Amino acid sequence: MTSWLRTCGSVPLCLLICCMGFVFVRSEASSAGASVCWSPSVTSCADCLRRGPQCAWCFEEDFLRGAEPSHRCDLPVNLRRRGCGPEFMEHSEVKVDFNDTFSNTQVSPRDISVTLRPGSQASFVVAVKQLERYPVDLYYLVDVSASMQDNLNLLKTVGVALSFRMMEHTSDLWLGFGSFVDKPMSPYISVHPSKINNPCSDYEISCRPAHGFHHVLSMTGNVSEFTRVIKHQEMSGNVDTPEGGLDAMLQAAVCQNAVGWRPEAKRLLLLMTDQPSHLALDSRLAGIVVPHDGLCHLENNVYTGSTRMDHPSLALLSEKLLENNVYSIFAVGKQEYQWYEKLVDLLPGSYLGKMGFFQTPSLIELVVDAYKRLLSEVAVSVSVEDKAVSRYWVSVSPLCPDGSTAQSQTCSGVRPGQTVYFNITVGQHACSDDGKDEDITVMVRPVGYNESTIVRIHSKCQCSCEHTGRCHDNDPSPCRWTQHGESEERRPHHGSLRDSNTDANRNCRADRSDVDCSGRGVCECGRCVCEQSKLGIVYGKYCEIDEFSCPYEGELLCGGRGVCVRGECVCDGGWTGDSCGCPTSTQTCYSSNGLLCSGLGRCVCGKCVCDDPHQSGSFCERSPAWQSPQQSHCMSLNCRHSHSPSQKESGLCNHTCAQLVSHMDAASERVSSGRLIGTFLSVCALTVLCGLVVVAVSRLLLQKRGGSPGVTADDGGYHCTGKDLSYIPTTNEKTVTYRRDHPPDRLVEMHIQVPKMALNDPWQC
Incomplete structure (x- = not known):
């Protein structure tokens, strides 16, 4: 652990904390535990823990006594509210x-x-x-088919030059060598007797037999030895175009002891070829159907599994390269570059180099560039x-x-x-x-x-509490709940348990009750098994307790902010009240000046309640609209700026002012009420008086106009243009007969026309 801390000591504090191994446990816990953990199908501790890491199982024997086993599965916070102690909980521990x-x-x-x-x-x-600097092991794996003759000659001079070039990056370079051609069987090689031992017999030259893989030189730091071995290598040959390069790569990677890979060194495997490679399932052409087992099969440095097992799949080869910490470098001809370009994408830690023709400088630069490139990329598998x-x-x-x-x-x-x-x-x-x-x-x-x-x-998929008991054993162990989710006391055991009888049923009845289990359950084995209710849990020794008889708020039990326990709401953190409707926080009661209720009240259920009944507002920030002179004088002079030396006199002053303020407030309210009534009556009287005056003036004007003889319509003081004279009569005709005394026998008649005016006509238009 000390070295681990040293490794993390140079990084920022946040990374150091990560290095110490913080554990993050995904949890979808909420107050609505029933929707997350509870299910009628949960009948055991194992079932409960499979519901998720946030769920817990209470194995306390008398927990929710009489309730169904499924209610023992809930969030730990809900189980604690219902009375289950932490020591009786089985829950996820990451x-x-x-x-x-x-x-x-x-x-x-x-x-x-x-x-x-x-x-x-x-x-x-x-x-x-x-x-900073790694030891390097470089293993040359060379295709020695006839087309690679010139490239093999190149290796005879590359060893010393590469050693000097790699001195810039490491002072400890070791080299190894191996060769491959293809599987030595038809149809990959010619099986004519004259060509099995000498594939080049048609060209009248001597070649070595075809082989799947020969390990020639183990890792050595002696460059001269590497050069000597290369000079003695001979070419070989085969019939088809693809070679067995991937088969040879796997053997070079897994045969660590034979190859001599050093544990502390960076391992580079350089594959040199001018042809593509056979893939898995190609061996079926030769009747080979056994998949490769990924193991080393070298005997006397010769690969013996070549004719018995198929070529390895890319997945198997990738796995073995990773297991043995081997980087792979492909040095291929230009014509085959595209084929190997797709291949290296599937092999982690691989590098591809393209060369039009093999030359010593280009091959050395390929190895050096690959080494620098591979070391600059850090990845994990x-x-x-x-x-x-x-x-x-x-x-x-x-x-x-x-x-x-x-x-x-x-x-x-x-x-x-x-x-x-x-x-x-x-x-x-x-x-x-x-x-x-x-x-x-x-x-x-x-x-x-x-x-x-x-x-x-x-x-951990099993619960530690797996003890079983019998209802007649009187076993006090808390682990009485089996993995099948029900108490052994509830199970009928033929021949060992008594059938339900009067004595057993008596234990299921409350005092002075003749109903088993309060009518909300059945009596089994002398104990109540309470019924399931859609409203909530029913439990208790006599099924007398439930969890749905609590106050509702907004159609939710306990306002959705708590759980009902024995008829009372047990609220979530931050809430209180009978129905969990009151927040415990006082943040909503702070006014803009930063004082709780402006310093003039207290916070009750998230709202301000003013200490002074004359204060108002959401934060008790509103004062009375007016003050009497006596109150202002008392408050400003006698009390607020009192310089009384004794606390007693100061308290007396405050008490006196308070009484005076109370008295003046009451008087002010009475005066305000009297003035309001008087004002209302005055307005009514004034309105009636104005109406009478208007009526009297109107009547006087009418009488004055009617008593003025000889006044025609043209001479009047008003002109009405709004009337239609075609249908309104303008005169009143009347014949009056006068009788004169002298002479008595003569009567005089007079015809009079009087202008007519409707009473509703206005005086002015």
């Missing part, structure tokens, strides 16, 4: 432990233990550091055991030295001395089919590094 006891130089930590439950996940950080691939998942997120987060699993441009951090998350989908605990291994391998991180995952 842990990450670092067991790093190695002296690490490149990869830290080396050993991690993780405990998971179904549906949970855990995260940790793996640091990969690039060292994560593999899960085949048996557990479907039940687990892994994600990798690298943090590169420049602070960027790579979209892929590779950081490029890493220089010697820099560190790349990989945030790795492992999660579990489900348990195995048998539902038992299991241990699996996940390998985190930095590509091309001879160090790796082993992640040991312990999956």
Whole structure:
């Protein structure tokens, strides 16, 4: 662990915290636990824990006594509210432990233990550091078919030149050599007796027999020995165009002891060929149907499995290159470049070089450039055991030295001395089919590094509480709930348990009651098994308790902010009240001046209640609209600016002012009421008086106009243009007869025309 801390000591604090292994547990917990964890199908602890890492199972014997077993599965916070102690809970526990006891130089930590439950996940950080100078092992794997004669001659001079060139990057270069052609059987080679031992007999030259792979020279730091071995190599031949290069690559990677790969060195495998390679299933042409097993099959440095097993698949070859920390470099001709370009995309840690023709300078530069390129790219590969691939998942997120987060699993441009951090998350989908605990291994391998991180995952799918009992055993153990989800006390055991009788049923009745289980359950084995209710849980010794008899708010039990326990709401954090409708926070009661209710009240249920009944407003910020002179004088002079030396006199002043203010407020209210009534009566009287005056004036004007003889319409003081004279009569005709006394027998008649005017006509128009 000390070296692990040293590795993280040079990074920022946030990364150091990550290095210490924070565990992130995905949780969808909410106050509505029933919708997340509860289900009628949950009948055991194992079923409950499969609902998710946020769920817990209460195995306390008398918890919700009489209720169905499914109600023992809920969120831990809800179980505690209902009375289940933490010591009686079985719940998901995700842990990450670092067991790093190695002296690490490149990869830290080396050993991690993780405990998971179904549906949970855990995260940790793996640091990969690039060292300044690495020892290098370079293995030449050369196609020795006839077309490669010129290229083989090139290797006779490349060893010394390459050693001097690589001195710029490493002072410890070792070289090895191996050759390949193809599988030595038809139809890949000619099986004519004259050509089996000498494929070049048609050209009257001597060739060595075709072979799948020959390991010629193990790793050595003696460049002269490498050159001597190359000079003695002979060519070979085959019939078809593709070669067996991938088959030979796998043997060179897995036969570590024979090849002599050094544990501390960077391993480079250089494949030189001018033709494409056979792939898996090509061997069926020769009747070979056995897949490659990925193992080493060398006897006396000759590959013996060439004629028995198929060519390896790219997936198998990639896996073996990673396991053995081997970088692969392909040196191919220009015509085959496109074919190998698609191939290297499927092989991690591979590099492809294109050469029109092989020359010593170009081959040396190819090796040097590949070495620098491969070391500047840092990536990890994560593999899960085949048996557990479907039940687990892994994600990798690298943090590169420049602070960027790579979209892929590779950081490029890493220089010697820099560190790349990989945030790795492992999660579990489900348990195995048998539902038992299991241990699996996940390998985190930095590509091309001879160090790796082993992640040991312990999956907990079973509950620790698996004790069983009988209802007649009087076993006090709290683990009385079996994995089948019901108490053994409830199960009928023929021949060992008494049938329900009067004595047993008496235990299911409350005092002074003749109804079993309060009419809300059945009596089994002398104990009540309460009925299921759509409204909520029914439980208790006599099924006398339920969890739906609490106040409702907004059509939700306890306002949706708590749970009902024994008829009372147990509110979530931040809420209180009978129906959990009042927030406990006072933030809503602070006024703009930063005072609670402006300093003139208290916060009740999230609202201000003013101490002074004359204050108003949401924050008690409004004062009375007016004050009497006496009140103002008292408050401003006698009390607010009192310089009384004694607290007693000051208190008396405040008490007196308070009484005066109260008295003046009452008087002010009475005066205001009297004035309001008087004003109303005055307005009414004034309105009536004005009406009478208008009527009198109108009448006087009418009488005055009627008593003025000889006034015609043209001489009047008004002109009406709004009337239609065609239908309104303008005169009143009347004949008056006068009788004169002298002479008595004579009568005089007078015809008078009087202008007529309707009473409704206005005086002015």
